[in-house]
Amino acid sequence: METRELTAADFRADARIEYDGHLHVAANLGTLKCLSIQCPGSLIAEAGSGIKVVDGIKAGEGIKAGLGIKAGEGIKAGSFIEAGLGIEAGLGIKAGLGIKAGRSIKAGKGIRAGADIRVRDGIIAGLGIKCNGLLQWKFQLFAGIVTSRLMKPTDSLVECGRAEGGYVVHGDLIERCVLR
Numbered sequence: 384m385e386t387r388e389l390t391a392a393d394f395r396a397d398a399r400i401e402y403d404g405h406l407h408v409a410a411n412l413g414t415l416k417c418l419s420i421q422c423p424g425s426l427i428a429e430a431g432s433g434i435k436v437v438d439g440i441k442a443g444e445g446i447k448a449g450l451g452i453k454a455g456e457g458i459k460a461g462s463f464i465e466a467g468l469g470i471e472a473g474l475g476i477k478a479g480l481g482i483k484a485g486r487s488i489k490a491g492k493g494i495r496a497g498a499d500i501r502v503r504d505g506i507i508a509g510l511g512i513k514c515n516g517l518l519q520w521k522f523q524l525f526a527g528i529v530t531s532r533l534m535k536p537t538d539s540l541v542e543c544g545r546a547e548g549g550y551v552v553h554g555d556l557i558e559r560c561v562l563r
Contacts, residue, residue: 384404384405384423384424385404385405386404386405386406386407386424387402387404387405387406387407388407388409389406389407389408389409389415390409390412391412391415393417394415394416394417395417396416396417396418396437397418398417398418399417399418399419399421399438400417400419400420400421400422401420401421401422402422402424403422403423404422404423404424405422405424405425405426405427405444406420406422406424406425406426406427406442407427407429408426408427408428408429408432408434408448409429409432410429410430410431410432410449411429411430411431411432412428412431412432413431413432413433413450414432414433414434414435414450414451415428415432415433415434415435416435416436416437417436417437418436418437418438419436419437419438419439419440420434420436420440420441420442421439421440421441421442422441422442422443423442423443423444424442424443424444425442425443425444425445425446425447425462426440426442426445426446426447427445427446427447427448428447428448428449428450429449430449430467431449431450432448432449432450433448433449433450433451433452433453433466433467433468434448434451434452434453435451435452435453435454436453436454436455437455438454438455438456439454439455439456439457439458439459439472439474440452440454440457440458440459441457441458441459441460442459442460442461443460443461444460444461444462445460445461445462445463445464445465445480446458446460446463446464446465447463447464447465447466448465448466448467448468449467450466450467450468451466451467451468451469451470451471451486452464452466452469452470452471453469453470453471453472454471454472454473454474455473456472456473456474457472457473457474457475457476457477457492458470458472458475458476458477459475459476459477459478460477460478460479461479462478462479462480463478463479463480463481463482463483464476464478464481464482464483465481465482465483465484466483466484466485466486467485468484468485468486469484469485469486469487469488469489470482470484470487470488470489471488471489471490472489472490472491472492473491474490474491474492475490475491475492475493475494475495475510476488476490476493476494476495477494477495477496478495478496478497479497480496480497480498481496481497481498481499481500481501481514481516482494482496482499482500482501482502482514483499483500483501483502484501484502484503484504485503486502486503486504487502487503487504487505487506487507488500488502488506488507488508489506489507489508490507490508490509490510491509492508492509492510493508493509493510493511493512493513494506494508494511494512494513495512495513495514496513496514496515496516497514497515498514498515498516499514499516499517499518499519500512500514500516500517500518500519500543501517501519502519502520502521503520503521504520504521504522505520505521505522505523505524505525505549506520506523506524506525506526507525507528508525508526508527508528508554509527509528509529509530510526510527510529510538511526511527511537511538511539511540511541511542511554512524512526512540512541512542512543512554513540513541513542513543514542514543514544515543515544515559516543516544516545517543517544517545517546517547518541518543518544518545518546518547518548519546519547519548520548520549521548521549522548522549522550523549523550523552524541524548524549524550524551524552524553524554525552525553525554526538526539526540526541526551526553526554526555527539527540527553527554528553539553539554539555540554540555540557541554541555541556541557542557542559543556543557543558543559544558544559544560545558545560546558
């Protein structure tokens with residue numbers, strides 16, 4: 384699969400970036416904004432570069448940004464999602480493997496990972512949080528912060544293999560495999 388090098392000129396308020404391969408953003412370009420990004424490969428923004436989209440971000444493989452990742456809708460990756468700062472989505476965040484944020488994660492709906500979720504600060508999810516591996520955070524975790532409708536009992540579930548971190552302020556934590 385070929386890689387397309389993106390420059391600051393590729394990011395415009397009306398741009399929908401789609402490429403049939405990998406996408407690469409050079410270092411130190413700051414936070415780059417566009418309507419949406421989609422590729423079957425990986426989306427990598429080097430140190431000092433971040434991504435902010437009005438709609439969603441979808442990569443068949445991984446998504447990585449030296450700064451933050453922010454989407455007005457969802458963020459979805461076939462393997463990993465990693466940001467040097469925070470990860471924020473107006474809807475859900477889903478990774479086939481792990482999610483890692485240098486600061487916090489915030490999602491308007493749920494957060495799902497096939498492996499670990501590791502966050503330096505805290506986590507806020509409009510619906511539940513689920514990962515098959517380690518769920519790690521330092522300060523507070525909020526799950527099921529639904530304001531658009533009446534809450535269902537399953538909206539606040541936090542399911543993981545093992546939890547390690549601060550406080551679950553809102554949510555029902557279920558650890559599936561507590562081996563320490």
